[in-house]
Amino acid sequence: FASFAPIPLSWKPGSSPDYIRRRPSKEGKELKALVIHDPPLPGPLNMAVDACLAAMAGSGEIDLALRTYTWEPHTVSLGRLQRGCGDLDAEKLRRDGFGLVRRPTGGRAVWHGRELTYSVAASSRHPLYTGGIRDSLGTVASMLVTALGGLGVPAAANPSAPGGGFGRGPCFTTHGALEIMTGDGRKLVGSAQARTRDSFLEHGSILFDNDQPKILDYTLGMTPDLAEAMRKRLAEGAGTVREFLPGADPDDLVPLIRDAFARWCGWSGVPTDHTCLDRRLLDSLAEGFAL
Numbered sequence: 001f002a003s004f005a006p007i008p009l010s011w012k013p014g015s016s017p018d019y020i021r022r023r024p025s026k027e028g029k030e031l032k033a034l035v036i037h038d039p040p041l042p043g044p045l046n047m048a049v050d051a052c053l054a055a056m057a058g059s060g061e062i063d064l065a066l067r068t069y070t071w072e073p074h075t076v077s078l079g080r081l082q083r084g085c086g087d088l089d090a091e092k093l094r095r096d097g098f099g100l101v102r103r104p105t106g107g108r109a110v111w112h113g114r115e116l117t118y119s120v121a122a123s124s125r126h127p128l129y130t131g132g133i134r135d136s137l138g139t140v141a142s143m144l145v146t147a148l149g150g151l152g153v154p155a156a157a158n159p160s161a162p163g164g165g166f167g168r169g170p171c172f173t174t175h176g177a178l179e180i181m182t183g184d185g186r187k188l189v190g191s192a193q194a195r196t197r198d199s200f201l202e203h204g205s206i207l208f209d210n211d212q213p214k215i216l217d218y219t220l221g222m223t224p225d226l227a228e229a230m231r232k233r234l235a236e237g238a239g240t241v242r243e244f245l246p247g248a249d250p251d252d253l254v255p256l257i258r259d260a261f262a263r264w265c266g267w268s269g270v271p272t273d274h275t276c277l278d279r280r281l282l283d284s285l286a287e288g289f290a291l
Contacts (some may be wrong), residue, residue, distance in 0.1 A: 003203045010091040033267040034065040038274050039253055040072030043101035043112070044286035047077075049274045050201060051104050051285055053121040058198030059197045064128065065121040066261045068254050074113040075099030076215060077291070079106045081193060085291055089218045098218075100291040104205045107192030108171040113211035116250035118144070118257060127202055133193060140202055144180055144189060147256035148206075153244045154183045156248055169230055171205075179253040180206075182239035207240045208250055 034053065041049075046069055053065040076088060080103055089108070090100050120140055122128040128136045141157040148155045157178045163273035171190040175181065212234040216227055238243035241248050261267060272281065 003169040004174070022243055031266060032062045033265060033269070034062050035258060035261070035267060035269065035271045036065070036069075036273055036276075037258075038067065038069040040070045041274070042073070042286075043071060043075035043077065043099040044290040045211075045274075045282060046071060046075075046117070047101050047289035048282045048285035049277065050119045050121070050203065051289075052277055052282060054104065054196075054199050054201035057121045057123040057126075057200075058196060060123065060125075061149055062121075063123050064127045064265055064267075065119075066258065066267075067119045068250075068257060069117050069119075070115070071112040071117070073097055073099055073101070074111065074211070076218070076228035077101050077103045077110050077112060079108055080104055080194065081106055082108070087220050088215075090291060093218050095131060101289045102291055103192070103203060104289070105194040107190070107203075108169065109175075109191055109215055109230065110205050111211045111215050112169045112205060113210075113214070114207070116206045116208065116253055118204050118206065122200055124198050124200075129195075131185065133195065133200075134178070136200065136202070137191070137193060139264070140176050140191075141189075143179055143260040144204070144206070146185070147253060147262045148180070148188075148241070149242065150256040150259075151248065151253055153188075153241050155180050155188055156183070157181075157283055170206075170212060170215050170234065173230060173233045181254055182243075184239075186237055186239035188239040188241075191259040195281050199278075206250075206253065207238055208242050208248060210235065210238045210240050212238055 050067065053067060056062045057065060072223050075098060076093060085100065088100065128139060138157065145155050145157060158175050158181045172187055177186050179187060179191055181187050189204050189206050193200055193202040193204060213231050216231050258271065
């Protein structure tokens with residue numbers, strides 16, 4: 001796993017298009033930042049866009065990227081280290097109109113439905129990378145907690161070590177250090193980060209409603225007792241934005257995340273969408289993420 005992009009990029013460092021905003025950072029250095037918000041997209045294309053952003057960061061084309069998006073159709077994503085289809089019935093998922101992809105980041109299975117997904121990519125030259133993985137997780141979590149608080153959702157980064165899992169169970173059966181929780185200890189945001197020597201990519205799912213138990217409808221090889229216990233954990237152990245704000249829409253949170261990001265890194269510009277990237281490249285990359 002040496003690169004987030006398995007084929008050469010179609011741009012060269014130094015040929016930044018207009019959508020990449022250049023301005024001095026807090027440290028006085030030129031900051032090349034890209035902010036993207038996308039409409040609902042198929043799972044493989046979502047993963048391809050994120051992989052492209054990480055590759056752009058690794059090549060020096062950008063220093064930092066923030067992206068927010070949703071999924072259509074609903075899709076299960078697996079961590080990059082999970083084997084095969086992760087004990088899921090892929091054929092049944094497809095027959096029922098859902099997608100299945102492998103993320104370029106780690107972690108466990110997530111059902112992407114009624115949520116807002118974010119991704120952050122940073123170059124190895126950027127402080128978000130050089131401070132180490134715990135520092136970067138904490139910084140991103142702080143931005144998200146600020147944004148959620150602005151929406152009226154009480155949330156905090158989990159300070160403890162990972163725990164509470166079911167072995168190879170889905171993402172929302174456990175919690176990791178610095179993942180975002182509700183005040184009563186339920187997991188609100190599931191996140192994972194992957195690093196190369198040139199960049200990192202972090203993904204996270206901010207739940208607006210809890211679709212996570214649906215994964216069990218497509219999971220193979222579980223005993224009835226285990227399935228019941230896992231369904232209870234997924235149903236009761238996850239928190240959602242709409243518990244606190246019943247009418248909230250993912251688009252309500254997007255500008256708050258963007259504002260928190262801008263205040264932290266000094267970005268100032270106009271957001272774009274994935275169409276600013278090379279579509280032929282994205283389509284080629286998407287094939288590698290589909291399962």
